[in-house]
Amino acid sequence: MARKIVNRKELRREGEAAEAAGIGTKAPAEKKLPAKRKSRAKTAKEVRLKAFWGVYNQSMKQIARFEYAERKAADKKVAELNTSHKTPHFVQLIKEAIVEE
Numbered sequence: 001m002a003r004k005i006v007n008r009k010e011l012r013r014e015g016e017a018a019e020a021a022g023i024g025t026k027a028p029a030e031k032k033l034p035a036k037r038k039s040r041a042k043t044a045k046e047v048r049l050k051a052f053w054g055v056y057n058q059s060m061k062q063i064a065r066f067e068y069a070e071r072k073a074a075d076k077k078v079a080e081l082n083t084s085h086k087t088p089h090f091v092q093l094i095k096e097a098i099v100e101e
Contacts, residue, residue, distance in 0.1 A: 052094040058087045065094065 053074040055064040063081065066074040074091045081089040 048098040048100075049095045050098050052096065054092050054094045055081070055089055056092055057081075057085075057089050063089065 051068040053066045053068065053071055054062050055066075055074055055077050056062055064074070064077050066077075071091070078089045078091055
């Protein structure tokens with residue numbers, strides 16, 4: 001199949017004539033400002049914590065748990081466990097979130 005030959009010089013002359021006459025000139029498009037994004041950040045919920053004293057063995061296994069005000073009882077338990085067992089025990093602070101129902 002034969003193609004029609006495009007005469008580039010002729011097309012250019014037509015385009016220049018149209019520009020001179022003001023036909024077919026493209027006006028610059030108005031730029032749209034990008035829309036402002038809404039913040040996606042969630043507000044952090046306030047988590048309430050309750051403190052306990054935990055008695056642990058050397059392998060970080062919890063043996064007992066005491067209220068925060070009962071530190072002396074936790075120390076007493078550690079002293080008992082250290083004398084009766086070969087492995088050392090210690091007291092560590094535990095913080096847990098309070099679940100509101």
